[in-house]
Each structure stands twice: as C-alpha cells, then as structure tokens.
Amino acid sequence: MSRLVNCPRCGKVFVYVSKRLCPECLAKEEEEFRKVKDYLWEHPDSTIEKVSEATGVSTKKILEFLREGRLMLTSNNPNIILKCERCGAPINTGRFCAECSEVIIGKRHEMPNKALEKKDIKEIGKMHTLNMIRKRK
Numbered sequence: 665m666s667r668l669v670n671c672p673r674c675g676k677v678f679v680y681v682s683k684r685l686c687p688e689c690l691a692k693e694e695e696e697f698r699k700v701k702d703y704l705w706e707h708p709d710s711t712i713e714k715v716s717e718a719t720g721v722s723t724k725k726i727l728e729f730l731r732e733g734r735l736m737l738t739s740n741n742p743n744i745i746l747k748c749e750r751c752g753a754p755i756n757t758g759r760f761c762a763e764c765s766e767v768i769i770g771k772r773h774e775m776p777n778k779a780l781e782k783k784d785i786k787e788i789g790k791m792h793t794l795n796m797i798r799k800r801k
C-alpha cells in the first residue's frame with residue numbers, strides 16, 4: 665500500500681515508503697550529514713556555529729543529527745554542549761544520557777531515595793560491576 669505525503673522539507677508530494685523525506689531531500693540530507701560528520705572529525709573541538717559556517721548546514725539541522733543519534737560528539741569537545749533532556753547531564757549524542765534512557769525504556773527501576781541500607785549498597789556494587797563490563801566492550 666502506498667501513501668502520498670508532502671515532503672516536510674521541500675513540500676513536494678511523494679510516495680511514502682519508509683523515509684520521512686522525498687528521495688531528493690533525503691539525498692541532500694545525507695550529503696549534509698556527511699559534511700558535518702567529516703568536519704567534526706577533522707575539527708573535534710569546533711563550535712556548532714563554526715561547523716554550520718564551514719558546511720553550510722544550519723545549526724538546527726546539526727542539532728537534529730545529534731539528537732537523532734546519528735552524529736556523535738567526541739567526549740572532549742568543550743564547545744558543543746549537548747544535554748540530556750531529562751536530567752541535563754552532558755551527553756555526546758541522542759536525547760538522553762545512558763542512565764535516563766535506561767529508566768525511560770524501563771530496564772531499571774527508580775533508585776530509592778532513602779538512606780542506603782546494606783542491601784542497596786550491594787545493589788550499587790552490582791551495578792558498578794555491570795557498568796565496568798559495559799565499558800569494556
């Protein structure tokens with residue numbers, strides 16, 4: 665079943681398959697994405713304004729790439745601060761930090777806020793080990 669939709673970027677009508685943009689805009693966006701990615705690769709501490717100036721891609725679009733999780737900042741970029749939408753922690757890509765994404769997708773239950781009991785401390789120890797294992801990947 666095909667469905668006709670308006671491309672949100674250029675307004676052209678196209679047959680919706682699985683992409684939200686028309687094929688032309690999709691190709692343009694791929695091109696923009698590549699430019700931004702290449703520029704950030706060569707200038708990992710650049711500001712978002714500089715990237716935009718050098719690539720001709722709007723800052724809004726660059727942020728979109730980051731929020732979509734397609735583009736990742738190097739962790740030591742002091743000039744582009746992307747924040748977790750839930751807790752405000754600095755992140756490199758996407759919309760949420762690792763902890764918040766876990767809470768959001770429900771893999772982890774909220775930590776009790778009361779004073780720590782022995783068994784909680786054990787739990788934290790377990791979690792810590794888990795994090796270490798994850799980091800080793």
Ligand SMILES: [Zn+2]
Nearest residue numbers: 671674686689
């Ligand atoms: Zn289009």
Ligand SMILES: [Zn+2]
Nearest residue numbers: 748751761764
């Ligand atoms: Zn967070």
